[in-house]
Amino acid sequence: MSSVQSSALILILLTTCCTFSDCYDPLDPNGSITVTFDIHEWRTDGYLARVKIQNYYQYRHVDKPGWNMGWAWTKNEIIWSMSGAFATAQGDCSAFKYQTPHSCQPKPVIADLMPDALPANKSEDCCHGGLLSAWAIDPSKSFSSFEITVGNLDISATVPPPANLTLSAPGPGYTCGPVTETDPTQSSDIGGRRKVQVYKTWKSTCTYSSFLANKKPVCCVSLSAFYNHKVTTCPECSCGCKETNRNTVPCISEGSSSSLSNLNSLDVVQCTDHMCPVRVHWHVKNNYMSHWRVKLTVSNYNYKRNYSDWNVLVQHPGFSQKAITYSFNSTTLPTVGFTDNVALFWGLQFYNNELLQANEGELGSVTTDILLEKDLSTFTLSNGWALPRRIYFSGEECEMPLPDTFPVQPNISYCIKPPHYLLLLILVYLTCKILITWL
Numbered sequence: 001m002s003s004v005q006s007s008a009l010i011l012i013l014l015t016t017c018c019t020f021s022d023c024y025d026p027l028d029p030n031g032s033i034t035v036t037f038d039i040h041e042w043r044t045d046g047y048l049a050r051v052k053i054q055n056y057y058q059y060r061h062v063d064k065p066g067w068n069m070g071w072a073w074t075k076n077e078i079i080w081s082m083s084g085a086f087a088t089a090q091g092d093c094s095a096f097k098y099q100t101p102h103s104c105q106p107k108p109v110i111a112d113l114m115p116d117a118l119p120a121n122k123s124e125d126c127c128h129g130g131l132l133s134a135w136a137i138d139p140s141k142s143f144s145s146f147e148i149t150v151g152n153l154d155i156s157a158t159v160p161p162p163a164n165l166t167l168s169a170p171g172p173g174y175t176c177g178p179v180t181e182t183d184p185t186q187s188s189d190i191g192g193r194r195k196v197q198v199y200k201t202w203k204s205t206c207t208y209s210s211f212l213a214n215k216k217p218v219c220c221v222s223l224s225a226f227y228n229h230k231v232t233t234c235p236e237c238s239c240g241c242k243e244t245n246r247n248t249v250p251c252i253s254e255g256s257s258s259s260l261s262n263l264n265s266l267d268v269v270q271c272t273d274h275m276c277p278v279r280v281h282w283h284v285k286n287n288y289m290s291h292w293r294v295k296l297t298v299s300n301y302n303y304k305r306n307y308s309d310w311n312v313l314v315q316h317p318g319f320s321q322k323a324i325t326y327s328f329n330s331t332t333l334p335t336v337g338f339t340d341n342v343a344l345f346w347g348l349q350f351y352n353n354e355l356l357q358a359n360e361g362e363l364g365s366v367t368t369d370i371l372l373e374k375d376l377s378t379f380t381l382s383n384g385w386a387l388p389r390r391i392y393f394s395g396e397e398c399e400m401p402l403p404d405t406f407p408v409q410p411n412i413s414y415c416i417k418p419p420h421y422l423l424l425l426i427l428v429y430l431t432c433k434i435l436i437t438w439l
Contacts, residue, residue, distance in 0.1 A: 027315065027392075029336045031057040033132075033174065035069065035165060037202040038185050046077065046151035047159065047199075051085075051110075052125075054143040055132040058333050059313045059344050060208060060395030066130015067144075067169040070109040071162035071179070077150050079103040084126030084146030085110050101151070107164075112144060123147045130170070134311060134395075136331060137346050161202040173213030176206040210396065216240055219398035220276045221391050225284035227381060228407035234274035238399035242271055251275065252303065260303055270301040270358060277302040278355075278393050280312060284386045284407075285369065292318075292379070292386070293371050296328075296345065298393070300355045300364035307355040310366075311346040313392035317385065318372045319343040327352065327368035340389055381409050 025031060034054045041048040053069070055062060068088070078101040079087055087103035088111055096104075112130040113121060125145045133141035153159060165176040184197040220234035242251055251271035252260070260268060269277050279299045286293040298312060319332055319341035328345040335342050347353030347366060356364035380386075384406040391398045 026337045027313065027333070027335055027342055028058045028060070029334075031060065031207070033057065033062075033167060033169065033206045033208075035167070035176070035179075035204045035206065036185065037161065037179070038198040039159075039200040040198055042155055042199065043149065043151065044155075046080070046149065046153045046155065048147065048149050050123075050145055050147050052143060052145040053132065056135050056142075057208070057395065058136040059134050059311055059392060061134040061137070061309055061311070062130065062132035062169045063308065063394070064129070064131065065170050066112055066128075067132065067167060068109055068111050068130070069168075070107060070166045072107045072164040074160045074163050076106075076152055078152045079108060080149040080151045082110075082146060082148050083121055084123030084144075085112050085148075110146070112146070131309075132169070133309065136333060136344055137309075137311060137329075159200070165204045165206070167206045171213060171215075173208050173210065173215075174206045175209065175212060176204050179204045208395075215396075217399045218276065218396045219278040219280060219391075219393040220274045221388070221398050221400050222279060222281045223283075223387050223401060223407055224281070225381075225386065225407040225409075226286065227284070227409050230407055232401045232405050232407055234272075234276060234279055235399050235401055236273045238274040239276035242275055249275065249277075265304075267305060268303045270303070270363070272301065274399070276399070277305070278307070278398075280391050280393060280398055282314075282388055282391075284381070287381065290374055291371050292374060293369055294386075295367065295369050297365055297367040298355060300358055303358050306357050306364070307394065309346070309353055310355045310394050311344060313342060313344050315340050315342050315389040315391070316387075317341065317378070317389075321373040321375050323373070324371040325368055326370075327366075330370075384408075 034056065036052045036054070038050045038052070039047045040050055053067065078093070078096075080099070081102050087105065087108045089105055089109065090101075090103050091105035091108075093101050093104040113127040114129045115127050117127050123146055125143065128141070128144050131141075132144060133139075135142045161179040161181065163179065165179055167174040167176055179202045182201050182203045184199065184201045186195050186197040188194070189196050217239050220238035222234050223232040224230075240249060249267050249269055250265050251269050253271045267277065269275065277300065279301065281297040281299070283295040283297070284292070285295045296312070296314075298310070300307060313333075315338070317340045323330070323343065325345065327348070329348060330343055330345045333342045333344055345368070347355075352366040355366055358364050384403060387406055388400075390400060
């Protein structure tokens with residue numbers, strides 16, 4: 001095979017296996033979920049470890065029904081006991097006559113306990129129902145941990161880490177690296193005057209790929225502006241086409257008498273041209289001397305799902321200036337390789353942090369006005385500058401309209417021609433004025 005053919009084959013494989021956004025996300029360059037095993041205590045046939053799951057994604061959270069984690073034992077280990085989480089299957093423990101292990105599965109799957117679990121089953125920083133907040137929104141709720149007692153080992157030999165770590169959070173899309181030994185985790189004692197460390201630390205890093213998740217887009221973007229009566233709708237078939245068999249999500253026409261109870265699907269959306277469960281609408285509302293105003297609206301077309309702890313990420317050059325958000329929380333995020341700034345929006349607790357499902361009467365929606373300062377050296381309403389470059393909903397990129405469909409500002413050179421009789425009156429007036437001056 002020639003070098004040209006080899007290069008072409010490598011290019012095809014790279015293009016097939018991952019897109020640029022899958023390989024590296026410049027809007028979240030350090031995003032990942034890490035899983036850390038800290039061995040705190042050696043036992044006669046194994047060890048006691050604390051396992052911590054930490055979400056470092058800035059805008060991607062773990063939603064209901066929560067995370068599941070799995071791995072493969074390499075030396076016939078069993079789990080004697082757990083606190084803060086549980087193995088979803090016990091497996092065959094018939095070889096143990098005097099004490100029944102928690103799980104004898106060679107490939108256990110672990111799930112989080114609910115917050116209302118019995119105190120005897122809890123451990124420190126546990127029991128969030130598998131939910132993890134995005135790091136930029138609430139770092140204090142972006143991690144969870146549990147304790148596990150592992151046995152059936154010869155601890156005089158090398159104790160190996162688990163292998164083939166998998167993470168479902170809550171669906172597919174996460175790929176975890178090998179569990180490798182790192183520097184032991186340290187903590188402070190005696191008011192910070194003494195450093196203590198665990199016996200051994202293993203760690204794995206998991207990253208998300210929408211390509212591997214094999215999902216269609218879950219949201220789309222529509223645009224409008226005060227200077228143009230045209231509304232740029234979501235691209236047709238953004239999340240599937242209702243006329244073809246490619247769309248597996250059932251839909252109900254607006255105002256239809258069809259009953260939702262007759263549909264067993266987990267997702268049922270309103271029939272639209274875009275067929276997306278969620279639409280994000282950006283409307284340029286007002287233009288003031290030193291500020292400009294935008295209205296951001298998120299609409300839920302799904303009849304069977306509420307979106308809890310939702311967030312919207314917007315890439316836009318205007319966020320380099322000070323912005324005031326009236327009905328959402330907001331913050332700006334660092335980026336790599338982009339001059340445009342990125343702003344993250346999410347709901348206010350107990351007010352609009354849950355995007356409610358649609359019903360036969362109306363869509364579920366949340367909305368806010370955003371007031372942005374002008375940088376008069378860069379501000380413009382021309383050529384789509386006031387419209388976002390890209391938008392994400394709860395970590396998933398939304399389908400954007402094509403730039404040539406954006407609302408266009410009217411040509412300032414265009415003016416309405418005055419009627420002929422008005423020109424005649426002006427001419428008569430000027431003629432009379434000249435005659436009077438001469439006289």
